[in-house]
Amino acid sequence: MKKRLAFVVFGLIAALLTFAAYRQAPQALQQLDYRMKDARFRVRGPIKPDKDVVVVAIDHASIKEIGRWPWSREVTGRLIQNLASYGVKVTALDIVFSEPQNPAADAALASSIAKAGNVVMGYFFREEEQSADPAAIAQMERATVKLMRVAEGVQSIPLTEYANLDVNLPQLGAGALDFGFFNARPDGDGLYRRSILLLLYNGDIYPSLAMKALRHYLNSDIMLEVKSYGIDGLQIGSLRIPSREDGTMSLNYYGPAHSFRTVSAADVLKKRLKPDELKGAIAFVGATEIGIYDIRPTPFDATQPGVELHATVAANALERRFLKYDGITQMQEMLCILLLPILLGIVLAFVPGTFAGLAAFIGTAGLFSLINYLAFTQGLRDMTVIYPMLGIGLTYLGSESWRNLVVEKKGRQLKKAFSNYVSPDLVREIEKNPDKLVLGGEQREISILFSDIRGFTTVSESLTPPELVTLLNEYLSPMTRIVLEERGTLDKFIGDAVMAIFNAPLDVPGHAEHACAAAVRMLEELKRLNEGFAERGMHTLDIGVGINTGPAVVGNMGADIRFDYTAIGDSVNLASRLEGLNKYYGSHILVSEDTRNQVPDGRFIFREVDRVRVKGKHLPIVMYELMITNLELLPHFEEGLEKYRAKQFVTAQQIFNRLVADYSDGPSRLYSNRCAEYLETPPPADWDGVYTAKSK
Incomplete structure (x- = not known):
C-alpha cells in the first residue's frame, strides 16, 4: 500500500506544479499551447460558414x-x-x-x-x-x-x-x-x-x-x-x-x-x-x-x-459559433489539470508493470484529448491543451522512474535468474511481488506433466558426451518452449525427463486442458525433430507422457541457500507413474481420470485403457490414453474392452488380435495377452474387471 500511495503522491505533486505553471502562463508553454490548439482545427477540418x-x-x-x-x-x-x-x-x-x-x-x-x-x-x-x-x-x-x-x-x-x-x-x-x-x-x-x-x-x-x-x-x-x-x-x-x-x-x-x-x-x-x-x-x-x-x-x-x-x-x-473562454471554461481547465494527474497516479499504482503503465498513460492522455476535442467541436469551448497534458506527462515520468528505480529493481534481478526456466506468468509475478520468493508453500489443485525419453540409456551409451549434450539440447529446448507457451511452469529436468506444473504459482483456467495440449504438441514436435535427426544420421527418439490433476503442495522448497519452486504430493507421484506405464501399455500419453474429467468434451480424443488397483489403495485408478493417431480403432477397442470385462475372453482376444495386426496397437497387445492368461487361469467369480497390480 505504501508503494501504491507513492504513485498517487506523484500525481498530486504533478497536478500542483502544473497548476502553478497554468497560473503563471510562461511564454514558452503558451506558444506550445497555441500550436496544440491549432491542431484541433486541422483535425476538425473545414466547415461551411x-x-x-x-x-x-x-x-x-x-x-x-x-x-x-x-x-x-x-x-x-x-x-x-x-x-x-x-x-x-x-x-x-x-x-x-x-x-x-x-x-x-x-x-x-x-x-x-x-x-x-x-x-x-x-x-x-x-x-x-x-x-x-x-x-x-x-x-x-x-x-x-x-x-x-x-x-x-x-x-x-x-x-x-x-x-x-x-x-x-x-x-x-x-x-x-x-x-x-x-x-x-x-x-x-x-x-x-x-x-x-x-x-x-x-x-x-x-x-x-x-x-x-x-x-x-x-x-x-x-x-x-x-x-x-x-x-x-x-x-x-x-x-x-x-x-x-x-x-x-x-x-x-x-x-x-x-x-x-x-x-x-x-x-x-x-x-x-x-x-x-x-x-x-x-x-x-x-x-x-x-x-x-x-x-x-x-x-x-x-x-x-x-x-x-x-x-x-x-x-x-x-451562427452563435463562438469559441467560449469564460468562467466555466476556466473551471473545466482547472479540473482537468488537478484531477487527471491524480487519476493517472491511482491507475499506475495498480497496473502490473511498465508496459501497462505506458498503456495507462496513453489512455489517460487519449481520454483528455477526446474530452478537449469534444469540448471544442460540440461545446465550442477554447480549453487549454498543454497544461493537463503536462500534468499527465509529469505524473507518468515520475511514477515510472519510481517504479523502475525502486519498485522493480529487485524484481528485475530475480527475473534475470528465473526467466530461463519459469513461465512468463511466474516471471511477471516475481517482478511484481519479489517478496513472495521465500521458503514455504500452499496447497492447490494443479495438473502435473512428466515426459521421458524411451530407451535413453541405450541411446546415451552409443554417443560421445558432446553428441549427447547436443541431442538433449535440441530436444529439451522446444519441449520447454511448448510448456511455457501453454502457460505451464517448468519445474525441473531430471536427466532426459521433463516435469512441468500447470495452475501454479498463478491461476490458469483450464489447466488440465493446457497440460493435455502441451503433451500433444510435444509428440508433434518430436515427429518434426526425428525427421531432422534421421536426415543427419542421428538417433531418433520416442517419449512417453503422463498427466495427473489433483491437490499438491507447491512453493519454494529447499534450504536457505538454495531452493526451487516445485510441487510434492501423491498427485505428483501418480503423474510420474502414469508416464512410466506408457512402456507397459505401449502408449505415448496416459492421463488420470481426474485430468480426463476436467477437459471439455470434444477437445481431445481419449480412450479408457485400464482400471488398476495399486498397493495401498482400495479404489481403482482409471487411466486414459490421449489418442493422436489411429482414431478409427477406438470403437473396436471399446467393444473388445466390454467383452473382456464381461469375461468373454475368446471374443475379446479375437478383437484385440485384429487391432494388433491392423494397427500394432500397444494396449490391444496387452489385453490380448491378458485374455490368454485368463483363458488359462480364469479370474475369480466376483472379478470386477479391475486389474490388480502386483507391485508399485
Whole structure:
C-alpha cells in the first residue's frame, strides 16, 4: 500500500506544479499551447460558414481585368453602388481612404458612399504620431460605444489604448453609415487566433469593423458589459458576443483561404452576378491578392486574406459559433489539470508493470484529448491543451522512474535468474511481488506433466558426451518452449525427463486442458525433430507422457541457500507413474481420470485403457490414453474392452488380435495377452474387471 500511495503522491505533486505553471502562463508553454490548439482545427477540418456573410475580393482576376491596385476612386465608388443595387444590406470596407486622389475622384466616391447608404468604412489606430483632420476626428464620434453596463466598483477597463489613428477623408466619411477599425494583432508566433473587438482612444471605446457591420446588419445598438475583471461581452439586440477581459475574441475559423462565399470585385463591377445573388448579405470588401500583402497567417492557412478575419467574426456571431473562454471554461481547465494527474497516479499504482503503465498513460492522455476535442467541436469551448497534458506527462515520468528505480529493481534481478526456466506468468509475478520468493508453500489443485525419453540409456551409451549434450539440447529446448507457451511452469529436468506444473504459482483456467495440449504438441514436435535427426544420421527418439490433476503442495522448497519452486504430493507421484506405464501399455500419453474429467468434451480424443488397483489403495485408478493417431480403432477397442470385462475372453482376444495386426496397437497387445492368461487361469467369480497390480 505504501508503494501504491507513492504513485498517487506523484500525481498530486504533478497536478500542483502544473497548476502553478497554468497560473503563471510562461511564454514558452503558451506558444506550445497555441500550436496544440491549432491542431484541433486541422483535425476538425473545414466547415461551411453562414451564406449571408460574403467576401467581395479584390483578387488576382480583378486586378488583371480592372488594373493594378489601388483603383481610381470612381471605380471603387461604382463597386459600392453595384453592391447596393444587388441588395447587399451592409457593405464593410477593409480599406482606408486617408489621402486625397483628386477632387473629381474623391467626389465620385463620396457620392457613391452616400447614395449606397449602407457603407461601414474602415480605419486603423497607430502607435506612431499621426496628424488627423479635426473634421474627420469629429466624424469618429459616431463610431464610439454609446451604451455600457458597468459593474459597481470598476475603476478602469483593460483595453489597449492608442494615441493616434488613421481615418478617412471627412468628405468621404460624411455619407458613411458608420466606421469600424480593422487593427489586428498576432500572437507571439505570428499567427492570428483572436480578433480585437474594442480599443481605447482619447478616453472613448471604439468597436471593430466586424462589430459595426453586425450592429447595422442587426439594426441594433452595441451594449458593452464590463465586470470587475474587464470586458464580459457585447450585446447587439438579442445577440450576445462573448469577449475576453481585454476586449478580444477567439476566432472559430471555418477553413483556409476562400472558405467564405467569395465573389470577385470584377464580377460586381461588370454586373456578371445573378440579380439576387447578394440580396440581404453582409459584404466585406478587401484584398485577397497576395501581392497587395494584406495577409494574416492563421491555424488553417499561412496566407489567409485579412478581410476573412472580419468575415469570420461576423459569421461566428450570426451562427452563435463562438469559441467560449469564460468562467466555466476556466473551471473545466482547472479540473482537468488537478484531477487527471491524480487519476493517472491511482491507475499506475495498480497496473502490473511498465508496459501497462505506458498503456495507462496513453489512455489517460487519449481520454483528455477526446474530452478537449469534444469540448471544442460540440461545446465550442477554447480549453487549454498543454497544461493537463503536462500534468499527465509529469505524473507518468515520475511514477515510472519510481517504479523502475525502486519498485522493480529487485524484481528485475530475480527475473534475470528465473526467466530461463519459469513461465512468463511466474516471471511477471516475481517482478511484481519479489517478496513472495521465500521458503514455504500452499496447497492447490494443479495438473502435473512428466515426459521421458524411451530407451535413453541405450541411446546415451552409443554417443560421445558432446553428441549427447547436443541431442538433449535440441530436444529439451522446444519441449520447454511448448510448456511455457501453454502457460505451464517448468519445474525441473531430471536427466532426459521433463516435469512441468500447470495452475501454479498463478491461476490458469483450464489447466488440465493446457497440460493435455502441451503433451500433444510435444509428440508433434518430436515427429518434426526425428525427421531432422534421421536426415543427419542421428538417433531418433520416442517419449512417453503422463498427466495427473489433483491437490499438491507447491512453493519454494529447499534450504536457505538454495531452493526451487516445485510441487510434492501423491498427485505428483501418480503423474510420474502414469508416464512410466506408457512402456507397459505401449502408449505415448496416459492421463488420470481426474485430468480426463476436467477437459471439455470434444477437445481431445481419449480412450479408457485400464482400471488398476495399486498397493495401498482400495479404489481403482482409471487411466486414459490421449489418442493422436489411429482414431478409427477406438470403437473396436471399446467393444473388445466390454467383452473382456464381461469375461468373454475368446471374443475379446479375437478383437484385440485384429487391432494388433491392423494397427500394432500397444494396449490391444496387452489385453490380448491378458485374455490368454485368463483363458488359462480364469479370474475369480466376483472379478470386477479391475486389474490388480502386483507391485508399485
